[in-house]
Amino acid sequence: MIEPLFEPRTLGALALPNAIVMAPMTRDRAGAGDVPGDLMVEYYRQRASAGLIITEGVQPSADGKGYWRTPGIWSVDQVAGWHRVADAVHAEGGRIVMQLMHCGRVCVRANKQDDSRTIAPSAVASADPVPGPDGVPVATETPHALTTDEVRQVVEEFAAAARNARAAGLDGVELHCASGYLPNQFLNPNSNQRRDQYGGSAENRIRFAIEILGAMADAIGADRVGFRISPHNPYNDMADDDPQATFIPLLREADKLGLAYVHLVDVADTIGWVRENWSGNLIANNGLKPASAAELLRGGAAQAVSFGRYFISNPDFVARIRDGAELARVDRDHIYTGEERGYTDYPVRPPG
Numbered sequence: 005m006i007e008p009l010f011e012p013r014t015l016g017a018l019a020l021p022n023a024i025v026m027a028p029m030t031r032d033r034a035g036a037g038d039v040p041g042d043l044m045v046e047y048y049r050q051r052a053s054a055g056l057i058i059t060e061g062v063q064p065s066a067d068g069k070g071y072w073r074t075p076g077i078w079s080v081d082q083v084a085g086w087h088r089v090a091d092a093v094h095a096e097g098g099r100i101v102m103q104l105m106h107c108g109r110v111c112v113r114a115n116k117q118d119d120s121r122t123i124a125p126s127a128v129a130s131a132d133p134v135p136g137p138d139g140v141p142v143a144t145e146t147p148h149a150l151t152t153d154e155v156r157q158v159v160e161e162f163a164a165a166a167r168n169a170r171a172a173g174l175d176g177v178e179l180h181c182a183s184g185y186l187p188n189q190f191l192n193p194n195s196n197q198r199r200d201q202y203g204g205s206a207e208n209r210i211r212f213a214i215e216i217l218g219a220m221a222d223a224i225g226a227d228r229v230g231f232r233i234s235p236h237n238p239y240n241d242m243a244d245d246d247p248q249a250t251f252i253p254l255l256r257e258a259d260k261l262g263l264a265y266v267h268l269v270d271v272a273d274t275i276g277w278v279r280e281n282w283s284g285n286l287i288a289n290n291g292l293k294p295a296s297a298a299e300l301l302r303g304g305a306a307q308a309v310s311f312g313r314y315f316i317s318n319p320d321f322v323a324r325i326r327d328g329a330e331l332a333r334v335d336r337d338h339i340y341t342g343e344e345r346g347y348t349d350y351p352v353r354p355p356g
Contacts, residue, residue, distance in 0.1 A: 006294045008301035010326060013055065013308050015285045016227030016264030018099060018175055020055035023301055024322050025287055025310035028058045028103040028178070028232075032340045033347060034075040038063070040085035044075070045092045046348045050319035052098030055308065058178055058267070059089075061105025061185075064165030065158075066120040068186070070107025072137045077102065077165045083172045090173035101176040101230065102169040104162060104220075108186030109147040109195070110240045112136045122147045123158070125190045125212070126197040130241040132184070139340065152200050155212060158186075163219035166229070176228035179216055181254075182269060184240020187213040191250050192242050210254040217261055226262040230287070233278075234269035248277060255281040267310065275305055294325045320352045329353055 013020040035041035048057060063069045063076045076082045086102070093100045109124035112134045116122070124147035133141035150158065166177045181187040189195040190212040196203050202211050213231070220229045233254070235247035244250070255266070255278060265285040268278055275288065288297065288306035297309035314321050316339065317332040324331055338346025 006298040008298045022055035023308045024055050025308050026054040026057045026315045027310040027312040029312050030060050032073040034073045038076040039081045040075050040089050045088050048089050049092035052093045052096035053322040057100040059102045061103050064104050065161045066117045068106035069116050070111035072115045077168045083168050086172035099175050102174045103178045104165050105180040106186040108189050112142045132241045159215045159219050162216045163223040166220040166223045170224045179231040182232050182234035184242040206250045206253045214257050227264050229263050230265040232267035236270050236273045252281050317350050
């Protein structure tokens with residue numbers, strides 16, 4: 005009863021051969037200068053049988069970096085590195101979009117370039133520590149509160165990143181509006197204490213995310229732009245007693261832009277009211293099994309479904325669930341470290 009997983013799907017300009025999406029996952033394997041290297045090329049190539057790959061979070065600027073060895077899309081060398089990734093995926097018949105992730109205040113100074121800034125909507129540090137280069141969690145620093153003009157500059161950085169992603173051959177972009185990163189920091193009333201047009205009311209707090217989505221849509225086409233939300237997720241100091249008060253206006257405004265999809269985490273808690281306020285395509289995520297994912301597709305609640313850690317240890321995940329084969333387990337000690345170990349060394353199951 006999992007047949008819907010293998011049906012072709014269309015999300016805006018993205019034609020998927022199946023409904024199984026590889027979710028974005030930080031893996032900390034970028035090379036010098038935050039450039040994708042051979043390891044990343046091979047990692048994504050191995051998983052190209054997914055209907056769509058959404059890359060790990062990629063910083064749109066040096067200021068956007070929060071974690072050790074995460075890739076960027078703002079330098080010439082980074083664009084060239086991602087072009088190699090996109091070419092490898094496309095050569096295998098796959099599709100790939102880039103998740104743009106600006107960490108904002110969720111960062112450790114030792115993880116960033118010396119001349120980069122830690123920025124946020126307000127000068128309020130995150131209470132949750134962030135792993136440093138050695139993996140040990142470190143307290144975050146108090147961020148610089150963006151001026152109104154600086155907010156507009158960051159919006160343009162996202163638009164430039166979207167153009168760079170397309171120049172690198174990727175099929176589209178996804179804006180990370182979840183997990184406590186910069187757009188989420190603007191959305192959340194606890195981290196956003198501004199008094200200009202980007203703070204205060206929900207209508208003002210959603211403005212930053214909507215302006216980014218609009219700018220990226222203008223840059224590469226709305227039908228190649230998606231965004232990710234997780235309204236009930238308190239990760240990175242984002243606890244909110246009433247997320248619907250913010251995310252319903254966000255969904256309604258984003259719905260007007262004609263975007264490719266919304267990528268929804270925590271489906272069980274949110275999908276009902278999200279569907280009431282979003283008429284477009286929806287990728288469902290978090291805790292899904294093949295059977296429960298297929299049911300969401302069959303009932304029309306979602307148009308595609310994404311899986312994360314299954315894809316870490318099963319580069320041939322699509323074939324394994326189609327054939328009812330056993331799934332390999334994740335090497336949890338090497339999710340974020342180990343170079344090829346726990347990254348590109350998982351075997352593909354022989355056919356038959």
